Amino acid sequence: MAVFEGLRNVRVSLLFTYSGIRDARVEPIAKTTTTVDSILTAASLRRRTKVILYWRPIVPGWNDDPDTMAGVLQVGRYVDAVVFTGYYHKPENAGYLRDLGVPVPYEDDYQRRKVLPGDLDARVVRAWRDSGITTPLFRKTSCGVTYAHQVADYNGHLGVPEVCDICPAAQIARCASALRTPTEDEFRAALESFGYPVDAPFVVEDGHVLTHALGEQRRYALQHALGYQVWEVDHPHVHTAHGRALQGYVLSDEEQAQLDQARERLAAGARYDDD
Helix, strand or coil, X not given: CHHXXXXXXXXXXXXXXXXCCCCCCCCCCCCCCHHHHHHHHHHHHCCCCEEEEXXXXXXXXXXXXXXXXXXXXXXXXXXCEEEECCEECCHHHHHHHHHCCCCCCCCCCCCCCEECCHHHHHHHHHHHHHHCCCCCEECCHHHHHHHHHCCCCCCCHHHCHHHHCCCCHHHHHHHHHHCCCCCHHHHHHHHHHCCCCCCCCEEEECCEEEECCCCHHHHHHHHHHHCCEEEECCCCCCCCCCCCCCCCCCCCHHHXXXXXXXXXXXXXXXXXXXX
């Protein structure tokens, strides 16, 4: 910690993954106090360095019972922020765990994004509110990190208001003051600055830029540079499931229509640019 505290030209954040999972087949060091001891040690020695409890994965049947949630949140009492998220349900993960005899939820509905159904999200938020701790809870890693350093979120998540309904008012104000919709020329300039195709189709919309086939890592770079959400139309973000698999979420007719319309707008924009 002394080395981290001595750094003056960077903002240092330590993210400790802690799930509260007690099954050693899933979490090999579950029966030790190593993780909690490390979190508490870092928290007690920090001054400039920020300590984030990364509460993941939260999985039905593994660590979603009230006692486990309460235990994780009590550890969170001592850190700067708590960030929670779900489980990457991939064939490789599921196969490995099932071979060990671990009950794995979600059957064979494998997803490219982390799975955290809406009802589980609600129970996590309720457990946090019931816990009485003052440490803020966040759904997105960058939100927790930037809050800890008292700067605006570099991913522009305020463009997705339901993500931020648990954020402290002061942090929302910081993000609101920094959030700015890029112009089409600014987005093209950002594409060019990274050496990406400047003819890549995109549509600037309220809270996000919609793209197609740009690639995940390219979208992240643009998002960080602009401080504004950059989405892929083929991997939709829907209300209350932003950045998550759609397992446990059912698109309403209205949401499906909005998604279809978004695809149409992007296609229309690409045709216009071609002309």
